[in-house]
Amino acid sequence: MKAPHNIKTTVSILLIFLTCLFALNRIMPRVIINDSVPSEEFSMARALDHLKIISEKPHFVSSSAHERVRVYLVTELEKLGLEVEIQETQVLGQKNRTGTKVHNILTRIKGSEPGKALMLLSHYDSEVSTSYGASDAGSGVVTILESVRAYLAKGIQPKNDIIVLISDAEELGLLGAQGFVDKHPWSKDVGLVLNFEARGSGGPVLMFVETNQGNQNLIRAFDRANISRPFSNSLFYSIYKLLPNDTDLTIFRKNADVQGYNFAFIDDHFDYHTALDNYERLDRNTLQHEASYLMPALDYFQWRISMSFLLKPI
Numbered sequence: 001m002k003a004p005h006n007i008k009t010t011v012s013i014l015l016i017f018l019t020c021l022f023a024l025n026r027i028m029p030r031v032i033i034n035d036s037v038p039s040e041e042f043s044m045a046r047a048l049d050h051l052k053i054i055s056e057k058p059h060f061v062s063s064s065a066h067e068r069v070r071v072y073l074v075t076e077l078e079k080l081g082l083e084v085e086i087q088e089t090q091v092l093g094q095k096n097r098t099g100t101k102v103h104n105i106l107t108r109i110k111g112s113e114p115g116k117a118l119m120l121l122s123h124y125d126s127e128v129s130t131s132y133g134a135s136d137a138g139s140g141v142v143t144i145l146e147s148v149r150a151y152l153a154k155g156i157q158p159k160n161d162i163i164v165l166i167s168d169a170e171e172l173g174l175l176g177a178q179g180f181v182d183k184h185p186w187s188k189d190v191g192l193v194l195n196f197e198a199r200g201s202g203g204p205v206l207m208f209v210e211t212n213q214g215n216q217n218l219i220r221a222f223d224r225a226n227i228s229r230p231f232s233n234s235l236f237y238s239i240y241k242l243l244p245n246d247t248d249l250t251i252f253r254k255n256a257d258v259q260g261y262n263f264a265f266i267d268d269h270f271d272y273h274t275a276l277d278n279y280e281r282l283d284r285n286t287l288q289h290e291a292s293y294l295m296p297a298l299d300y301f302q303w304r305i306s307m308s309f310l311l312k313p314i
């Protein structure tokens with residue numbers, strides 16, 4: 001007996017939906033929050049402590065909360081024994097002709113070998129609105145802060161220098177990144193960027209390469225970096241290119257021909273740039289997924305691989 005056409009269709013859609021759900025469940029790590037994580041490992045509890053303070057209020061450029069967040073981040077980086085620089089410079093945006101004075105937060109960990117540096121990048125300003133900036137991009141900022149702390153606790157000197165840039169005024173048109181790339185002397189040292197962004201409050205963290213050249217070596221390196229739950233495909237970058245949004249990494253690619261990896265999540269996208277982008281709504285499993293990229297990536301890109309291999313445009 002032939003099943004009616006609409007039953008077959010319904011069953012097929014249901015099966016596809018369940019398969020997708022199963023696949024996504026396997027991609028996302030399950031977060032464990034406890035206070036007894038060894039100091040060399042990423043601690044969700046510590047990351048959330050930072051995030052709660054950063055996302056207490058909307059902290060768009062020129063707000064008092066914006067300055068408070070900057071002071072907090074500088075203090076936390078200094079607690080790790082790092083020397084912190086604030087790059088203060090006037091920038092006129094090349095895209096929308098908006099100008100402002102930016103205050104980029106910068107620090108550098110010295111490597112054991114000469115050569116190009118790895119950059120860890122995210123932005124600390126929130127959108128000029130009611131957004132609390134917990135996901136966009138507080139999540140990226142605390143992932144970097146806590147991962148760098150854990151990395152330093154291992155006591156391993158990296159091969160290449162690591163530059164941390166917590167950029168300013170991303171929401172006004174990537175102005176902090178532009179100020180760094182066009183004006184800061186360290187910009188010519190950067191070989192590869194890991195950029196952390198958000199366009200929602202949850203879901204798996206996607207990786208897509210942003211490059212002007214071929215990306216074969218970058219994909220190979222990513223494959224070998226021992227990342228436990230990688231989630232990527234070539235479609236992501238194609239879709240991203242069609243969207244009006246750019247990220248700070250776009251400035252590195254366009255103005256300085258520096259390539260890198262973008263890490264971003266997009267579930268609950270209706271939270272983006274609204275008051276729903278807050279501490280409570282950021283999915284903790286998403287934050288754990290973000291950390292599950294950066295911790296092994298730091299080990300791999302700084303210790304086991306030469307930057308010159310990555311930078312060959314194949």
Ligand SMILES: [Zn+2]
Binds near residue numbers: 123136137170197198
């Ligand atoms: Zn952002």
